[in-house]
Amino acid sequence: MGAAATYPFKEGGYTLYSCTTCPFARRAVRAFNAANVPYAVEEIDLTNKPEWYPQVNPRGLVPALRTPDGTILVESLVIAEFVAEQFPEAELLPRDPVARAQLRLFIDKYATEVTPNFYRLIKSADKGEQDALKAKLAEGFKAISAELDAQWQREAGRGGPFWAGDRWAYAEIALASFLEALPVLEHYRGFVVPSTDEFAAFHRWNKAVQEHPEAARAYPGRDTLIAAHKKFVPDA
Ligand SMILES: N[C@@H](CCC(=O)N[C@@H](CS)C(=O)NCC(=O)O)C(=O)O
Structure with missing residues (x-):
């Protein structure tokens, strides 16, 4: 004992x-x-x-x-x-093992193709490097958008606007906190996700997430997030 x-x-x-x-x-x-x-x-x-x-x-x-x-x-x-x-x-996770695997791959894609470049961009004080990272980030969001489009064709996604169709579930639990931090990048680095068609699914999902009451319940607020990220910004 x-x-x-x-x-x-x-x-x-x-x-x-x-x-x-x-x-x-x-x-x-x-x-x-x-x-x-x-x-x-x-x-x-x-x-x-x-x-x-x-x-x-x-x-x-x-x-x-x-x-x-x-x-x-x-x-x-x-x-x-x-x-x-x-x-x-x-019912936060799908029961079907294939649907679970696809959900995990989506979260992994965000974690590997978006989040590291978010932090690299905020930490970079070099203009040339920032531009390259912005391009990489846009590619990441394009990939996320394509994943959403594919999921919304599947039974488990049923037309969106959330990963599990019309329900806030595990994907949003895992990723809402990263979506709501995006205005921090706009504030410090002027980055916004482009609005062309390739990003349309991302914007649809992001809007639905931000407007959901479950997002509001844990949202610290834009100004608080901007202040909390200041420690990462070498030129702030
Ligand atoms: N892989 C961890 C990451 C957690 C993490 O990095 N948390 C940060 C705050 S956002 C932390 O606790 N940092 C400790 C410190 O700043 O000393 C998880 O997913 O839980």
Whole structure:
């Protein structure tokens, strides 16, 4: 038996160690919200972490989750998937293994073709490099748009405007926090996703996501996100 926990948690319930401005943490928050499962939040100040936090997550990252039996889970998608599987009645994940695989590939595409270039662009102070990264980002959004078009032809996508058709589900839980950060790029680097036809599906999805009440429930606000990203901008 290990030593008694000396960190805060809600007895008998779920406790989410989170940070409002962290896009990964908002995935976990949105998974619980969408499943309609109550949870307590311990807001972690990442600039001044509590001395007990390594007991929860030795890696020091948010989000982390403490389950009612004291199990600690980390990694945003692991937590979101746990919620989806623990509460299957919320139907956050498709049941069909092929549809699940296609969903995971979509999230992976965003994580590999968009998110790294988002951060590279915001961190770059070199105009030439910024232009190259903007072109790469546009390619990434084009690929995302094509994936959405393909999904909306499938039974699991049923015409959109969300990944799972007319329902906010796992894809939006995983990616809304990255979509809502896009105005940060416009603010610091003047980047917007182009409006030509190749990007139409992306814009349709993005609009539906931003307007959904589940997005609003965890949205920190544009100004807060701009301020939170300032630390990445060398020339701000
Ligand atoms: N792969 C992790 C990434 C989580 C992550 O990077 N969280 C950041 C905040 S957005 C963090 O906790 N950083 C710790 C620190 O700044 O010390 C996940 O998906 O949960």
